[in-house]
Amino acid sequence: MGTSDEAVLTVRGLTKVFGAGAAQVAALRGVDLSLHSGEFLAITGASGSGKSTLLHLIAGLDRPTGGILRVGGVDLAALGDDERTVLRRDRIGLVFQSFHLLDTLSAEENVALPLAIAGRPPAEARRRAVAALDDVGLSHRLHHGPARLSGGEQQRVAIARALVINPLLLLADEPTGHLDSAHGGRVMDLLRQLVDRQRRTLLLVTHDAAHARRADCVLRLHDGRVAEAQGWHAGTVARAA
């Protein structure tokens, strides 16, 4: 079993409360988990269980109310907005349900965007973007805009964009939510391959049980707590409430 020092992701007693007073809502009520390099964790749960909130906190898009949250050994709770942004830019790859590609850019430009934001030289950004698109099987769509791509292709472009920074941690929020079963299956195949062949560390949020079963381990959240943990193996720790 790996130690917590080697963990890519460490979460201890994580809480998130929205609002105040009588309108207060506790989205997370003390979640524990850890994830090591090369592991694939799926988080499931009903709508409102807190799974997207958990993913957003891990991505640094929001700040936890309490608990410990470390990515690559860095305590996110102690970071300011800009520092969390830089961490996200350099270490975390994000894949969204709605793809969130920029309409005015081509596939290649969309993939290169994080590198441009990071100020990498254009030639390097282009080279790495082309390589990332090749990894997802879209090297023939370099210059196509999102409007000329199918839903599945758009999501693969989004995955390539997440991979181009060589992330420490890959986060996918309902990546098949807007896809039909065929395309959704292909996207899940791609994600599985990334873990198997490239030893990516992947955290997937999904409400689809079939897709969740493709992960190494599955956490089910309920009312902001870990209700069930399945498929544990060495290095992954989760404690049910």
Added chain:
Amino acid sequence: MRLWNYTAGEIGRRPGRMLLTLLGITLGLATAVATRLTTDTVRRAYRDLFASAGAGTALEVTSSDPAGFDASLTTPLESVCGVRAVVPQVQGVAAVAGDGGNVAVAVVGTPLCRAADGPLCAGRPIADADEALLDASLADAVGLRPGRPFALWAPTGRVTLRVAGVFGPRRHGAGTGGRLIVSLACAQRLFALPGRVNSVRVSLADRADAAAVQEELARRLPPGLMVQPPGMRSTLGQCTLRATEQGLAALGVVGLVAAGCVVLNTFLLSLGERRRQLAILRALGATRAQVTWLLLREMLLLGLAGTVAGCAAGVGLAMALLGIMERFLGMALPHICLTPRAFLAAPFLGPGLALVAAVLPAWLAGRRPPLAELLPRSGSRVGGAALRRLTTALPFGLIGTLAGQQLTRHPTRTLLTGGVLSLALAVTICFGQALEGVRSDLRHWYRETIVADFLVYGSVPDTAFLLTTALPGDIVEEIGRLDGVEAVDRLAFLPARSDGRHVLILARTFSPGRSLPLDLREGEAETVRRGLMAGEVVLGVGLAQQMGLHRGDTFPLTTPCGPRSLRVAGTAAEYAAGGSALYVEWEAAHRLLDVPGVHVFLVSARAADVPALAPRLREFCEQRHLVLESNAELRLLIDREMARVTGALWALLSLVFVIAALGVVNTLLMNVHDQRRQIGVLRALGLKRGQVRLVVLAQGVLLGSVSVVPGSGGGVALAYLIHRLAAAGVGLTTPFRVDGLLVVACCTSAVIVALLASLLPARRAVGLSVAQLLTDAS
């Protein structure tokens, strides 16, 4: 890949939006550049009125004695270090009788060897004392060519000269009332200065220190002579311009402010549409500063582009403004003078305008949490609850309620748009009220002061009374001998100084037995008449208020014989010289100052003899190449010119409404975009296209309506303020009165402009596909 690609993509994605922003910046900058160019050109024209174009001319020696001085007094100046040449001259104003009427010209008499003022484009230099050189613009205006004789009216009478040659117009001064060059002897004869001059032009050597030379010259000059830069004598004219310049400057500021509001509105519109994209950039790791700088950089680019377009448009607008100024001032003006000063601020104004409008929204956009835009919205954002309750309570039915609710969803956007409309409305009402006040006062002043039936002059005076032709006084007797003439009064315009202040003396006779032709504000008519005949003065109300004087106080006047203190017999409304004018009786003026001649003969006919006298006077004037105007013709001319200037100014003011309309278009387009989901659902539930159109049009009407109260209130308040300032400045005395019809007309126009501006957004809303709307919504 650079973030420039994203910037370029965004600019190219909405070319209409980009053009709208560019248009706003261009219009604002054009207004500022145009007003500055016009002001500089007019100032230079006045400054160069009597300036010579001799190379290196930098200083002028003049005398306070209107009788001039002996040119030999300045001979020792030639030995001053830095002086290249000393040229004695006689300068004055005369009237050239041409095919199209008499034209006032600036006459310069100079030694024959110096006669050529520049390269001749026709004819030859002057050979004797009866020849003259005309500038090309003047020659074209009066239809004269080399070899042709022409009549010239000067203070000593009418002479006939021959055109020897035509010289090319100087870069700036040509056309400014026209310039005529004659020999020194001829000018001395025309202006009654035998053996004397009234100006000496001093040319400086290259790299001479003008200030040091001026100081040395002043030290060597005898008492009574002074050395100064050329063109100082036209300072009184520049005083007249001051109010106009302030009006132009205000127009420039209003244009910039309105443009800034349009730019801000368009930018907010663009930000609203790009929230999702900016959130994606933040999610991918762009810091807040990166997002803010990205947005500011786009605006900077547009600002720079707007600067170029604005400068070009400003030159065009300045040409139009200059045409208006020509009519207002009553003198020909040169072509636009492209001074660096007019464009100096442009590179800062354009980008500055864009950045000032964008800095706060860009900063806020950078700070917006990305999650707010990346997560699906559970419901629409709404504005203030109180406003929503109000719109629901209004009896406008579903259409009005939908329109009102959409406007209250974004109170900032609505207030900004309404604010620009209010600004346009306020400026329009203020201008209209002020103009009507001035016209009303002008009519009253005219009725009281211009009581003569006919006016005879050598040339029509310009607004600043610098180009006025003095005629010999003995014409009075000639006119008086005509059958039907009851009285002939004389009027002259004399620049003078009082306590260092430039004033205009209206020296005139006051025929006995006739009503005193003054619009008195202090003093009774008979008491004032007695005072005038005793050598007292009547101050224009503006001048009196500037100096804090009233009836019975003492007015200081600088005369060739030294300072004099004159008792104030009364005050009267007077518009000449921007209000800095006073009346002095004719003989008293002769005792105090040098009166060169008569500028206007005021002819009163015997009762019922006006129709009979007219043809006699016309024949008299035609024979002598004089200008005749009846009282009715003059009134018509003033009204017509006033209407032309007013019409042109209203056209310029409409620019402000155009800018406001752009803001309304912006806002409603954004509202349509925000309402897409709602429109889709309502259409699916049965709302017709026509009803959708009405919702958008109703938003336009509501926007116009909410601007009415602050706009009209602000406009009336501003008008009152200007009325008070005008009362202090030029002695405007009619009581302030709100012109209800004007206010209603302007308010109605504001609502109509908003309604027309909502047509395009309404068309877009109607054109949206319901299926697409519902798909986007889900």
